[in-house]
Amino acid sequence: MNPRNLSPQEMFIRLAREHQPEHRFASRTGDFASWQAEVRPKVLATLGRAPEAVPLNPELSLEWEDRGVIKRRYLIDVGPHISASLQVNFPAGSIGGKKRPALLCWHGHGMNGKDPVMGNVISAEVAGEIQETNYDFGHQMAEQGFITYAIDWMGGGERNDRLKPHFLNTGAGRDWCNLYYLHATMLGTTPLAINLAHGRAATDFISTLPEVDSARLGVMGLSGGGTMTLWSALTDDRMRAAEIICYSDLWALFGVRDINYCGSQVAPGLFSLVDVPDLQGLLAPLPLLVNIGANDRCFQAPNAMECFRQVTEIYRAAGAEDKLHLDLTARSHAWSSLKSPGFFKTYL
Numbered sequence: 001m002n003p004r005n006l007s008p009q010e011m012f013i014r015l016a017r018e019h020q021p022e023h024r025f026a027s028r029t030g031d032f033a034s035w036q037a038e039v040r041p042k043v044l045a046t047l048g049r050a051p052e053a054v055p056l057n058p059e060l061s062l063e064w065e066d067r068g069v070i071k072r073r074y075l076i077d078v079g080p081h082i083s084a085s086l087q088v089n090f091p092a093g094s095i096g097g098k099k100r101p102a103l104l105c106w107h108g109h110g111m112n113g114k115d116p117v118m119g120n121v122i123s124a125e126v127a128g129e130i131q132e133t134n135y136d137f138g139h140q141m142a143e144q145g146f147i148t149y150a151i152d153w154m155g156g157g158e159r160n161d162r163l164k165p166h167f168l169n170t171g172a173g174r175d176w177c178n179l180y181y182l183h184a185t186m187l188g189t190t191p192l193a194i195n196l197a198h199g200r201a202a203t204d205f206i207s208t209l210p211e212v213d214s215a216r217l218g219v220m221g222l223s224g225g226g227t228m229t230l231w232s233a234l235t236d237d238r239m240r241a242a243e244i245i246c247y248s249d250l251w252a253l254f255g256v257r258d259i260n261y262c263g264s265q266v267a268p269g270l271f272s273l274v275d276v277p278d279l280q281g282l283l284a285p286l287p288l289l290v291n292i293g294a295n296d297r298c299f300q301a302p303n304a305m306e307c308f309r310q311v312t313e314i315y316r317a318a319g320a321e322d323k324l325h326l327d328l329t330a331r332s333h334a335w336s337s338l339k340s341p342g343f344f345k346t347y348l
Contacts, residue, residue, distance in 0.1 A: 043234075046273070113158065137340070220340070
């Protein structure tokens with residue numbers, strides 16, 4: 001007699017292990033174009049209602065030089081009742097010069113938000129983050145000649161409710177990503193939809209700068225920033241190339257089994273439709289660079305490589321396998337930086 005199971009978590013692990021998403025590409029017959037046309041609208045519908053756009057009302061608040069990179073900080077309005085701090089990094093000599101490609105740089109989970117990504121060494125903790133994960137790609141890519149820009153998504157950096165005095169005793173010990181998910185879904189939307197709208201507002205502003213060529217925009221991000229990169233490329237047609245860093249895996253494994261996800265990364269019913277490889281494959285024929293760390297303990301390499309194998313099948317079916325690139329290195333949960341400059345210079 002099989003022993004009965006009394007663990008709800010074990011129940012979900014078993015359900016996820018058995019689950020086959022309805023629109024998983026590998027289980028389908030037919031051509032890529034018909035699959036993409038059918039599935040993409042259903043996937044986007046899981047995001048819920050997008051917040052309405054508002055006037056940006058940009059305000060330049062700071063400008064400084066850091067190791068040859070000119071950095072500007074703006075405040076912009078990104079949605080009803082909410083603003084964001086937007087940082088733009090300009091390569092040396094680029095202000096007032098020829099138009100250049102620009103990269104939206106999404107940070108991952110962490111209280112410091114965009115600061116480490118944009119190379120702002122504001123504390124020993126941030127210096128350690130940068131050292132450990134090669135996290136300052138927003139600064140390094142500016143040194144490579146790209147204009148880079150970033151905002152804090154909800155819960156990070158200057159939009160971290162843990163640091164707001166009136167919220168210090170509210171939701172203590174709670175994961176704010178999950179609290180935002182509860183709030184948002186009660187209102188018919190998701191944190192993903194809200195953060196993506198804020199990213200689009202940042203891109204709207206960047207596109208007005210005289211130094212930016214708005215026809216040559218890309219997006220990149222690490223970990224949770226890889227989630228945001230995937231969805232930004234999926235929802236904003238202005239993005240011409242994307243780099244997903246350390247966000248390749250299967251939901252049954254990294255999500256349900258390892259509990260390595262949160263309310264900022266998901267949408268209701270999404271796994272019933274597709275898995276992560278399908279989401280990445282929906283980007284085809286967009287040029288895509290995937291970073292995988294052989295020693296990543298967050299998104300384990302065997303699972304990440306299985307994800308990439310499935311994405312390769314989808315890109316091959318789309319006739320775009322030459323647009324899919326892999327950067328597999330010995331690093332852990334970190335940006336390798338080996339192929340990024342050449343990738344974006346090729347496609348932007």
